[in-house]
Amino acid sequence: MKRPFVIFYATIIYALAQLVWWGYMLISLQPNHLGMILGEASMFVLVFALGAWSLHKSVNKERRLHEQKRNFLLSVTHELKSPLASIKLYLQTIGKRDLEKKQMMNFIDKCLLDIERLDDLVENMLLASKIENQSYTFPKENFNLSALVDSVVNRLQINKCDFNQQLINAEIEPKIEITGDKFALSSVVTNLVENAIKYSKPCEEVAVKLFRKDGNVHLQVADRGIGIADTEKGRIFDRFYRVGSEDTRNTKGTGLGLYIVKQVLDKHEASIHVRDNKPAGSVFEVVF
Incomplete structure (x- = not known):
């Protein structure tokens, strides 16, 4: 996300440099209109600054959102892999070894806890998506x-x-x-x-x-x-x-x-x- 900012600031510097150059040329050609030229230039700079600030704010917001989504994908990947790996290990142990009933039930209980963890994660993602899309009606x-x-x-x-x-x-x-x-x-x-x-x-x-x-x-x-x-x-x-x-x-x-x-x-x-x-x-x- 650094490249857009470099282009953005380079464009601003170029535009301001052009403004100064053309202002200098106009004042040189029409020194009697100095006040009008400076007034117009001031208004242009004000509008340009407001637009640049608004654009910078939007680009910065997009950058933060991109970073948050990246973090979200990384965290979801970890949240999914961890319980799945645990469930797989317990089931492989149950399948390959002759376990006592008590130990087998203990492994099954741990698998169920991991499944509940996955279920909570999926429900959170679905509910968040429905809230964001305003498609959830909240039945009372x-x-x-x-x-x-x-x-x-x-x-x-x-x-x-x-x-x-x-x-x-x-x-x-x-x-x-x-x-x-x-x-x-x-x-x-x-x-x-x-x-x-x-x-x-x-x-x-x-x-x-x-x-x-x-x-x-x-x-x-x-x-x-x-x-x-x-x-x-x-x-x-x-x-x-x-x-x-x-x-x-x-x-x-x-x-x-x-x-x-x-x-x-x-x-x-x-x-x-x-x-x-x-x-x-x-x-x-x-x-x-």
């Missing part, structure tokens, strides 16, 4: 949000930590019902919890709270991970946006999760805010 129904959050937490829970420490500590007020798109809101909860796990150290606690307050329903997902810089908080809900480059980033992800979260919540007239956790990490709070 009355449902139990408490049961939905509890189901997501149980699916993502990991208990294989030292001293039987639970990774997700959930405080869910029972029988909270809302009207909304159950599928899309399930994606919201999943993305928020997965993000908290993703950017936390292994076996670091993630806190999920669902409760009523002042007539509103609050969902909080807090982690003790790496946190989010203040300069990044305004952009984390942009499509494809992720901090850094896929070539150097260790955390998995596609840059679609928080974009989907924001778009779905906007359709439900709900708000989401992010703040720093103490002593470290981030807190995402959704208010219905």
Whole structure:
């Protein structure tokens, strides 16, 4: 993307050089019209500068979008290959070895977890595409949000930590019902919890709270991970946006999760805010 910028700036320099040259020639030929020539030149420079700034902004936006799409393709490739390689290895082991039933069931459970991971990835990509194309209608129904959050937490829970420490500590007020798109809101909860796990150290606690307050329903997902810089908080809900480059980033992800979260919540007239956790990490709070 450097070549277009070189051509762009070279064209600007050439145009300004021509303007100065022709201005000099006109003033030499008609010195009595100096004021008119300078006025016209000033107006031309102003219009030219505004056009150049607008064009530069558009080219820069395209460059960033190109880089984000490149990062997205790299991350999706990694996200797909990792669980597929894991599933293939487990199935090959089951097929080639005479395993005990307990060990075989353990391998099958791990395969199912990887399949759920792939399913979440595909659902995110499809939902993001439908939202972008405005082809998703967000069908509304009355449902139990408490049961939905509890189901997501149980699916993502990991208990294989030292001293039987639970990774997700959930405080869910029972029988909270809302009207909304159950599928899309399930994606919201999943993305928020997965993000908290993703950017936390292994076996670091993630806190999920669902409760009523002042007539509103609050969902909080807090982690003790790496946190989010203040300069990044305004952009984390942009499509494809992720901090850094896929070539150097260790955390998995596609840059679609928080974009989907924001778009779905906007359709439900709900708000989401992010703040720093103490002593470290981030807190995402959704208010219905």
